[in-house]
Amino acid sequence: MSIKEKILKGDFSDLLLNRNNTHYVHPSAAAKIFESIPFEAALKAYQTLPGKNQVTVFSYLDPLLQKKIIRNYSPKKSEFILNELNPDDRMMFFSSLKSLEQTYFLNLLDEKNKENIQTLLGYPKDSVARIMNTNAAAISQEITIEDAILHLKNNYKDDEAANVIFVVESDNKLIDDIPIRKLVFNDTNKKITEILDGFCPSLSITETKRSAVAKFKEYDRDVLPVVNSENILLGVVTIDDILDVAEQDHTKEIQKIGGLEELDYPYVKTSFFSLLKKRASWLIILFLGEMLTATAMGYFDGEIQKAVVLALFVPLIISSGGNSGSQAATLIIRAMALGEIGLKDWWFVMWREILSGLSLGVVLGSIGFVRITIWQNLHWYDYGEHWLLIAITIFFSLIGIVMWGTLSGSMIPILLKRCKIDPATSSAPFVATLVDVTGLIIYFSIASIILKGTIL
Structure with missing residues (x-):
């Protein structure tokens, strides 16, 4: 019997999202199961997941199901999920809300996340600000690789945005980027400045999502930094979000070419x-x-x-x-x-x-x-x-x-x-x-x- 069939019968025993368990289900696979079954069953199954797993799966759900689930949660549970989401996933959720709902859920965020969301919501809907992850990992160029690794461990958490480390000046101006592999495969006594290549393409905070897709393709990058007019590092855009943008953009284009208004949902x-x-x-x-x-x-x-x-x-x-x-x-x-x-x-x-x-x-x-x-x-x-x-x-x-x-x-x-x-x-x-x-x-x-x- 499949996991989906078990869930429909009220058996959630195989819906385990811990890699140490025998029955591991990837968050994206769990999200697809939830989207393919009646909402009542999906909600019950989702609520059986541990708190951290709920946060992980939430980011994979389509916006419509996200809103349905969060509306059926208490303010305290909603507060936990929204504050624990990655900044880019949190921003995408708020971008899908209407103004009154945005106000309600904004009040559930802590001060730092609330200020961040309010700032980003001020940018146009088609700008990269709406898909930016603000958890950019930054280091100085004057330190050694060993000190850089220690700094990253003490100041940043395991996050998709940390696949590439950014080198900045004291005022957070962007200098260069370093793939994590360079920190791993170089002598730890080397200084960061010794492993820089001097080439770091970036995205402007006001740049459109479509333009960002083109830059990812042009430079063949997994992560691109986002800067303002003064070249201050504000965050990053990752390839997974760009793929979502490209898919949405192509879908809307095909729908328009077919002679109908673009659909808000699948x-x-x-x-x-x-x-x-x-x-x-x-x-x-x-x-x-x-x-x-x-x-x-x-x-x-x-x-x-x-x-x-x-x-x-x-x-x-x-x-x-x-x-x-x-x-x-x-x-x-x-x-x-x-x-x-x-x-x-x-x-x-x-x-x-x-x-x-x-x-x-x-x-x-x-x-x-x-x-x-x-x-x-x-x-x-x-x-x-x-x-x-x-x-x-x-x-x-x-x-x-x-x-x-x-x-x-x-x-x-x-x-x-x-x-x-x-x-x-x-x-x-x-x-x-x-x-x-x-x-x-x-x-x-x-x-x-x-x-x-x-x-x-």
Whole structure:
């Protein structure tokens, strides 16, 4: 029987988080179990854990379950958990609260933690201050490695932030960083200054989380220091928090590209009506946009009545334009997110996508032309005596619509970025809807030129 099944039956004997026990369950695994079972069972199981284990597991829980558990705890128990959390985990919890709840739980913190949280809450939600661990381990460069190790043991606790030690001046200005391994593998009589490499990338306290993700990738670091404008060491950001940021950022981006508002909680934790609300707003906007398609077709009603055969290719035409636009939008949004292109590259992107659209349009147009030719000559369908002109119309229409689709899909994200709007808002459905409407205008305009004097 699995641990999850035992917990559901009220047996918590295997839920042990001490490595000396036979049945060791990692805190992250315990958190996943709690998140997958009814809340009442999860709360009972969580309460059976020793105090320190409750703190450890709490940091692995999703924000929604964290809030549910802490609300069901007495102020005294809540005070213990919140004060014992690592600073970055504590900050993430408070960032997920609304203002009234923040005030209530702030009053449960000791003075030092309360002051720290209040300071960090003053920074923007997307700044690295919101994920910073203030337990940065610092030493002087003039002491020996032996003295440094003794200083760390006496003044700091075992913490993820201590994987890298920071060398500072007397006023706490950052000089350099030292991986713990250098303290282990060097002669203890050496001075700290002898093992410095003089290179220490850092994050500004006002820097965005997205920028921090890029720096971690660029410098291949597990920990980066956070400094203010005067280069004073304020704390550190660790790789585990950066991975969480990257995952959240990518999730929100994908949701926006898919044509819905970003979810506040994971899909399975989002209530039905909240999910409905998040999806409905964009669907309504897109539906109103698609209504213009009917308006456009109504405008060309005369052409359609004269040449009903043109209506056969409407789905083909508008889907090709929408698909090419969605492709271009996805490529450009992702390239911008990775920093591969910026606003200054719009000219390069435009010409690249025009050439791509022209090439893709010729390919699709040729396929459409060949298809009509084969169907006509094999007598699978009779397009009439002017079938060749219809085939030519489809050929040039696809070129024009695919070019317009790729151009729109590539330029809209850049335009939104220029207006300081998240480029991901230019979702694939949004671009497809825009190209659907304009694609019909392009299609029937080309048809009226090529088929004038014949079937039109």
